[in-house]
Amino acid sequence: MIFVVDASVAIKWFVDESHHDEAVAISNESNRLVAPDLVFAEVSNVMRRKARGGYISHEQAAVSVKNLAAAFKEIVPSSQLINVAFEYAARLDHSIYDVLYLACALRTPGSLLVTADEKFRAKAVAAGVGEIVLSLEEAYGRLLLEQENKHG
Numbered sequence: 720m721i722f723v724v725d726a727s728v729a730i731k732w733f734v735d736e737s738h739h740d741e742a743v744a745i746s747n748e749s750n751r752l753v754a755p756d757l758v759f760a761e762v763s764n765v766m767r768r769k770a771r772g773g774y775i776s777h778e779q780a781a782v783s784v785k786n787l788a789a790a791f792k793e794i795v796p797s798s799q800l801i802n803v804a805f806e807y808a809a810r811l812d813h814s815i816y817d818v819l820y821l822a823c824a825l826r827t828p829g830s831l832l833v834t835a836d837e838k839f840r841a842k843a844v845a846a847g848v849g850e851i852v853l854s855l856e857e858a859y860g861r862l863l864l865e866q867e868n869k870h871g
Contacts, residue, residue, distance in 0.1 A: 720831065720865060721751045723824040724791075725817065726761035727835035728855055729754070732790065733766065733783035734775060738835060741859035745833060746790050750862070753793045753827050755800055755819045762787055795823050811842040824851050833858040 722745055731742035746752065766780035775783075788794070797804075800822035801815075808818040817839045824832035825848075832852045834840055843852040853861070 720862065721753060721827060721829050722858065723753045723820055723827060723830050723832045724758070725754070725820040725832065725834045725836065726758055726765065728833050729758055729762050729787065729790070730765050731835065731855070733779070733786075734769060738855050738859075741855050742835075744862060745855070745858055747862075751792045752790055753795065753823060753830060754791055755795050755797050755823045757797050757816060757819050758791075758794075759784075759787060761816065793827075795826065800826060807846070807848075811839075811846050813839060813842050821848065821852065831858065831861075 724745065728742050728745065731737075731739050732746050763784045766775070766783050769775045770777045770780035797819055800819050803825060804815055804818045804822035807813075807821055808815045811818060817834075817836060820832055820834070821843060824830045830851070832843075833855055834852065835855045837854065840849070840852050840854055843849050
């Protein structure tokens with residue numbers, strides 16, 4: 720499967736929080752993971768805040784940031800997405816940062832955007848693009864179903 724993964728999901732790869740196991744399953748190397756280049760800044764910023772807040776060590780944050788790039792098969796420059804993202808940000812009345820991931824999914828044929836941001840997902844559904852925007856739980860469910868179909 721091709722998943723465009725936003726920062727809300729990528730963070731869960733490195734931090735043991737709600738839905739960590741589902742996020743890790745999605746990062747399985749048999750899946751093709753794609754993201755806009757913004758993912759590096761967003762994940763790095765959250766990891767820095769988690770370290771500053773004492774939720775994780777500075778070393779854990781640094782290793783997470785260092786290993787982030789290895790998870791992705793493709794990184795799309797934001798400059799290639801910004802025009803579409805701007806239009807969808809206005810349409811959804813939502814942050815351009817989140818909508819860059821949607822623009823990335825729209826640009827990547829056959830992909831599904833996976834997010835842990837339910838507010839954003841609800842806006843995408845209301846705007847008519849919900850079929851390609853999945854919650855982390857939905858994406859994990861599809862992944863399990865695909866694995867069942869392959870093996871049995």
